[in-house]
Amino acid sequence: MPAYAIIGGQWGDEGKGKVIDYLSRNAHVVARYAGGNNAGHTVLNEQGEFRLHLVPSGVFWPQVTPVIGNGVVVDPNVLLEEMDMLVGRGVDVSRLQVSERAHVIMPYHVKLDLLEEQARGGGALGTTGRGVGPAYVDKAARLGIRVGDLLDDENLPGVLGRALAQKNRLLTRMYDAEPFALADLVATCRAWTERLRPYVASVDVTIALALADGKNVLLEGAQGALLDVDHGTYPFVTSSNPTVGGAIVGLGLNPMALKGVTGIYKAYTTRVGAGPFPTELNDAIGDQIRQRAWEYGTTTGRARRCGWFDAVAARHSATVNGFTSAIVTRLDVLEGITPLKVCVAYQVDGQRTTVFPGADALARAVPVYEELSGWTEPTAGLTRWDGLPRNAQRYVTRLGELIGAPVAVISTGPNRHETIELAKVMG
Numbered sequence: 001m002p003a004y005a006i007i008g009g010q011w012g013d014e015g016k017g018k019v020i021d022y023l024s025r026n027a028h029v030v031a032r033y034a035g036g037n038n039a040g041h042t043v044l045n046e047q048g049e050f051r052l053h054l055v056p057s058g059v060f061w062p063q064v065t066p067v068i069g070n071g072v073v074v075d076p077n078v079l080l081e082e083m084d085m086l087v088g089r090g091v092d093v094s095r096l097q098v099s100e101r102a103h104v105i106m107p108y109h110v111k112l113d114l115l116e117e118q119a120r121g122g123g124a125l126g127t128t129g130r131g132v133g134p135a136y137v138d139k140a141a142r143l144g145i146r147v148g149d150l151l152d153d154e155n156l157p158g159v160l161g162r163a164l165a166q167k168n169r170l171l172t173r174m175y176d177a178e179p180f181a182l183a184d185l186v187a188t189c190r191a192w193t194e195r196l197r198p199y200v201a202s203v204d205v206t207i208a209l210a211l212a213d214g215k216n217v218l219l220e221g222a223q224g225a226l227l228d229v230d231h232g233t234y235p236f237v238t239s240s241n242p243t244v245g246g247a248i249v250g251l252g253l254n255p256m257a258l259k260g261v262t263g264i265y266k267a268y269t270t271r272v273g274a275g276p277f278p279t280e281l282n283d284a285i286g287d288q289i290r291q292r293a294w295e296y297g298t299t300t301g302r303a304r305r306c307g308w309f310d311a312v313a314a315r316h317s318a319t320v321n322g323f324t325s326a327i328v329t330r331l332d333v334l335e336g337i338t339p340l341k342v343c344v345a346y347q348v349d350g351q352r353t354t355v356f357p358g359a360d361a362l363a364r365a366v367p368v369y370e371e372l373s374g375w376t377e378p379t380a381g382l383t384r385w386d387g388l389p390r391n392a393q394r395y396v397t398r399l400g401e402l403i404g405a406p407v408a409v410i411s412t413g414p415n416r417h418e419t420i421e422l423a424k425v426m427g
Contacts (some may be wrong), residue, residue, distance in 0.1 A: 002259045003207075003217040004426045005247045006327075008224030009263035009317040009403070011233075011271040012242075013297070013304060015329035015411055016264055017041025020057040020220050022409075022416050026426050028215035029065045029207060030058025033250030034240040035222035036073040036105060036132040040297060045416040048089060054079045056220050060091060065210075067203045070101035071240065071250020073135040074147060075110075076192040098196065099203035100148035107188070108167045108180050109134040115175045127273070128300050136239040138163065147200055150193045157186050204252030211257050216426055219247045225263070225317035233359040236275025244321045262425050263323040263405060265314055267331045267395070270304040272297050276363040279307035279343045293333040308341045308369065311402035316356035318404045325425055326403050328396055329411035331379055338374025340395060343367040344402065372398060382412045385420055 006023065008014045021043045024030050037053035044050075045060055052059075054074060056066035068074060083093045109131030116134070117127050127133060138144040143163045149156055161182050168179035210217055223242040226232045231243055240246060248255050268289055271277045280286070286306045289295065295304035317323070334340060345354050346365035357365065375389035382388060388396075388410075400407040410420040 002214070002427050003211060003219060003253060003257040004260045004262065005219040005221065005244055005258060005321075006262050006264060006425075007221040007244060007247070007317075007321055007323075008242060009265045009314055009321075009323070009326070010224045010269055010310075011226045012039075012222075012224035013270055013272065013295075014224060014264040014266050016221060017043045017052060017057045018411060018414055018416070019264055019327055019329065019409065020218065021045055021060060022419055023218060023425055024058035024061045024064055026216055027058055027061070027064055027218040029067060029210045029217040030056040030220055031067045031069050031203070031207060031217065031251055032056050032072050032220050032222060033069045034071045034242055034246040035238060036130060036135065037075050037078040038128040038130045038132045038238065039222035041222075042414070044414045047091065050086070050089075053082060055082050055086065055093070055096065058218060058220070059086065059093060059096070062092070065095045065097065065206065067097040067201075067206060068099060068102060069203050069251040070099040071246055072099070073103045073105050073132055073139070074098065075105035075131065076196060080192070080195055096199050097201040097203055097206055098147055098199050100146065100151070100200050102147045103135055103139045103144040104147060104150065105131040105135045106145060106163075107185065108164070108171070109138070111177065112167065112170065115171075115177060119175070133239040147196070150189050151197060151200060153190070153193075156189060157182065160185055160189065207251055207253060211254075217257070218426065219251065219253075221247070225321060226313055228320075231316075231320045233275050233362060236273065236359060259427065260324045260425060261321050262325045262327055262408065263318055263321060263403065264327045264329060265309075265399070265403065266329050267309060267334055267399070269307045269310050269313070270295055272300070272302055272304050276359055276365070277305055277307060278346060278362065278365045278367045279310045280305050281307045285337060288337070289333055293330055308343055308367070309399065310343045310367070311399070312343060312346055312354055312356050314399075314403045315354070323403070323405040325408040325423065326400055326405040327409040327411065327425070328399060328407050331392060331396065331410055332412050334374065334395075335379055336374065336376050339371040340374045341369040341371055342398065342402065344370045380413050381415075381418045383417065383420055385410075385422060388420070
């Protein structure tokens with residue numbers, strides 16, 4: 001029963017879209033398990049450049065069944081727009097499945113997300129404002145609307161009415177905002193249902209049957225492990241579990257089905273939004289990396305904060321997820337920068353540590369760097385290990401040692417074929 005998880009090892013934006021598109025050539029099911037349209041995956045292949053937020057990146061392969069699991073929160077407007085975009089560009093979405101247990105991002109979630117972030121003022125978390133956090137709040141509070149509820153035309157007004165009564169009180173009494181009308185939301189839901197009904201399925205059954213048939217199932221992570229609500233830099237985190245535990249819960253997956261867990265890391269580090277970032281470069285090198293790699297969010301367009309590779313954080317992600325291999329992306333961005341620095345420890349309150357601390361201590365952490373020689377020879381687009389400059393090889397090898405998982409794949413560019421495969425990630 002071969003299931004393979006691909007998980008971001010940093011604060012997201014590691015290049016999961018490109019890697020999953022590349023690996024999906026050997027997959028039969030590609031499944032998103034957490035997050036919502038606050039994630040952005042960019043895919044560049046023979047069919048063009050695509051920016052995806054909900055549809056799994058394996059959708060471009062004809063043998064793949066792309067599925068959206070119960071752990072995902074789905075904004076139907078975004079999903080339908082994305083499906084229309086794909087169809088309009090010649091991509092078949094007929095095999096897409098959406099879990100009946102996935103929760104729906106309602107219009108009031110989006111409004112509350114924006115109002116709550118504004119109310120935080122200087123303590124804002126830097127959320128994307130897409131309604132993801134409030135949708136997960138309702139899920140935990142048992143006030144959520146699930147995809148399956150949309151299909152239950154008779155009971156939908158009652159289920160939605162109970163949730164809306166609370167949300168309208170919040171909107172009007174706490175934020176002095178306009179309430180939502182139940183009739184309008186019911187009409188919106190019924191319009192969604194008309195189009196989504198053919199795609200709604202019991203995704204856990206789809207995955208179980210594929211595994212029973214010995215088919216490869218690829219689990220597509222969103223965000224990164226350092227944004228995990230339990231294991232990340234809380235409270236500067238997302239509202240779900242991008243880690244491997246989230247993959248199991250978010251798809252109804254038998255843990256024994258996991259054959260490999262691979263972590264994706266940029267050759268440097270980036271972060272979007274607020275929160276501690278020990279290796280951040282607020283200098284010309286940071287600006288150079290940002291501009292060369294065009295480090296701006298796929299979802300929000302916000303400039304990403306850039307810094308040296310943080311091996312303490314990387315090892316934490318590897319430990320939490322049990323990474324069996326690693327993938328390094330954006331290696332070509334570092335061309336011409338020398339020396340290169342890698343954070344191998346922190347000084348926290350005068351004490352050296354290699355343990356990744358909580359957000360409060362992390363804000364006081366001073367990075368301890370190891371220097372490695374850079375390279376000037378071009379690496380962009382290379383497809384063979386022996387074509388890499390010697391110092392680039394040393395750098396990649398050292399990252400694998402510090403992560404604690406061997407590097408299996410190196411991405412040398414955004415295109416599908418710009419990849420060096422050292423070992424198989426999937427059987």
